[in-house]
């Protein structure tokens with residue numbers, strides 16, 4: 300029997316929830332990240348690719364979050380807000 304890592308979906312023993320401490324940390328940090336909806340809208344509809352990268356970088360730095368995690372979260376929320384239906 301195997302389980303999958305809650306963060307990266309790698310196969311792991313059933314007794315574990317995450318494959319590594321890094322995944323555990325990333326998982327919980329990502330849950331803690333909150334991105335305002337108007338910010339998402341601005342990024343996707345009013346920014347160039349360069350501006351979007353810059354905005355995400357400074358947003359992450361301002362809140363002391365990992366830029367990669369913020370980017371993942373932003374993409375998830377964009378799908379949720381603007382791509383459903």
Ligand SMILES: [Zn+2]
Pocket residue numbers: 304305306307308309317318319322
């Ligand atoms: Zn993992």
